[in-house]
Amino acid sequence: MVSQSPDTKISIKSPIRAPSAVPVDDAVLPFEVDALDLRGRLTRLGPALDDILTKHDYPPQVGKLLGEAIVLTTLLGSTLKFDGRFILQTQTDGPVSFLIVDFQAPDRLRAYARFDKKRLRDGQDSGSLLGKGHLAMTIDQGADMSRYQGLVALDGGSLEDAAHEYFLRSEQIPTRVRLAVGEEWRGGGDGPKHRWRAGGILMQFLPKAPERARQADLHPGDAPEGAVTHQVAEDDAWVEGQSLIGTVEDVELIDPDLSGERLLYRLFHERGVRVFKPLALRAQCSCSREAVSAMLNSFAPQDRAEMVKDGKVMVTCEFCSSVYQFTPDEAGVE
Ligand SMILES: [Zn+2]
Numbered sequence: 001m002v003s004q005s006p007d008t009k010i011s012i013k014s015p016i017r018a019p020s021a022v023p024v025d026d027a028v029l030p031f032e033v034d035a036l037d038l039r040g041r042l043t044r045l046g047p048a049l050d051d052i053l054t055k056h057d058y059p060p061q062v063g064k065l066l067g068e069a070i071v072l073t074t075l076l077g078s079t080l081k082f083d084g085r086f087i088l089q090t091q092t093d094g095p096v097s098f099l100i101v102d103f104q105a106p107d108r109l110r111a112y113a114r115f116d117k118k119r120l121r122d123g124q125d126s127g128s129l130l131g132k133g134h135l136a137m138t139i140d141q142g143a144d145m146s147r148y149q150g151l152v153a154l155d156g157g158s159l160e161d162a163a164h165e166y167f168l169r170s171e172q173i174p175t176r177v178r179l180a181v182g183e184e185w186r187g188g189g190d191g192p193k194h195r196w197r198a199g200g201i202l203m204q205f206l207p208k209a210p211e212r213a214r215q216a217d218l219h220p221g222d223a224p225e226g227a228v229t230h231q232v233a234e235d236d237a238w239v240e241g242q243s244l245i246g247t248v249e250d251v252e253l254i255d256p257d258l259s260g261e262r263l264l265y266r267l268f269h270e271r272g273v274r275v276f277k278p279l280a281l282r283a284q285c286s287c288s289r290e291a292v293s294a295m296l297n298s299f300a301p302q303d304r305a306e307m308v309k310d311g312k313v314m315v316t317c318e319f320c321s322s323v324y325q326f327t328p329d330e331a332g333v334e
Helices: 047-056 060-077 126-130 159-171 236-245 250-254 260-268 289-298 301-306
Strands: 027-033 038-045 085-092 096-104 108-115 132-140 148-155 175-186 193-205 313-316 323-326
Touching (some): 027 260, 038 060, 047 060, 047 193, 126 159, 148 159, 289 323
Antiparallel strands (some): 027 038, 085 132, 132 148, 313 323
């Protein structure tokens, strides 16, 4: 496969609109802080996230981690055009050995995680749940476009760390990412109701003069001891942008009563921030009986035969837990 880096730079094309004070869930809000050459996106997820996580009844720490991966995917994948597809997956040696988030432009999200219940402990953070391995991001822009895959090593760090590493190494765009996932309990007539919520922000420094975006190497690597490490003074605008985003608290990112516009205003009002048309997101699987049937047909006859139990073949979609049932005849078992 030809590997060609996609254009992950945020381009501002959408029309400007008046800010809304009303919180909008399940949407990505692009923004720009012109005075600091910053562009970014803010994601707020409510019902769509709750739908994905609740279908699987994940233990809280697994739900939180998968939620972070979903937010990160929306931040990275929402610039895709046409019928593009962005897939984020991790393969690691920790208690959560595999997770996948599949975003299909313009708005469809689905995801699931595989985990070992016996290795889960209270209070495990994202880094220890993942362990060591890698994170892969695949971008598919349609049949006549090349497929792109970016890989980042995971070494006990969080998904935020992995995103920073990716942008430093592969894209060389100064980038900051914040991810937050929380559980909300609301009182009601029939007892407290549980809901998942999440939020995230991605901010990039895109000055017109590229030399302003130069970054210091995060790690000196295998430079011999005493060697002079790569020193780069960061641009003042980027230093200021990072310190502003550094003040965002998790509760602000997931607060159901705080609109995205208000949060951005809170962060950047001194410099002036413009927001653009939000992109709506929804949780919807793309599985179908036809697709499952085609998959069964691609299996070797013996494998198909081994799938027959109690006179039928059952296939469960790992993304949405939908169950598809076939007769042996329909499943192509001779
Ligand atoms: Zn499905």
